[in-house]
Amino acid sequence: MLYHVRMDVRIPPDLDPAVRDALIAREKEYSQQLQRSGKWPHIWRIAGEYANYSVLDVADHDELHQILSNLPLFPYMDIQVTALARHPSKVD
Template identity: 65%
Template sequence: MLFHVRMDVNIPGDLPQAEAAEIIARERAYSQELQMSGKWRHIWRIVGQYANYSVFDVKDNAELHEILSGLPLFKFMEIEVTPLVRHPSSVREDDS
């Protein structure tokens, strides 16, 4: 199943800089592992914001929830999820 996910990150200003840096490093490693596995198909930064649009390709809602809740920055995020389905006019065969 494909999902379009918007993630807005709001790290508290009073979080110690070293702690924030460590969480961000873990976030990067976790997200890159998911990208290499094919589960996190696309990620785009939203210009001027600490936010992104992503596309996930996972088995079901439960797997997506597990992935998202496992993000090290999860507790600092607002997340909006939209399920996707292949458009009948798509010329790409791998859009399922």
């Protein structure tokens, strides 16, 4: 199943800089692992924001929830999910 996901990151400005850097490093490692596995085939930064648009390709809603909730930055994110369906006019 494909999902379009918008993630807005809102790290508290008073978070210890070392904790912030460690979270961001873990986030990058985790997300790149998912990208290499094919679960996270697309990610785009939203210009001018600490946010991204992503497409995730997972088995079901539960797997999507597991992936998102395991993101190290999850506690600091606002996430919007849209399930995607194949468009009948798409050319293969």
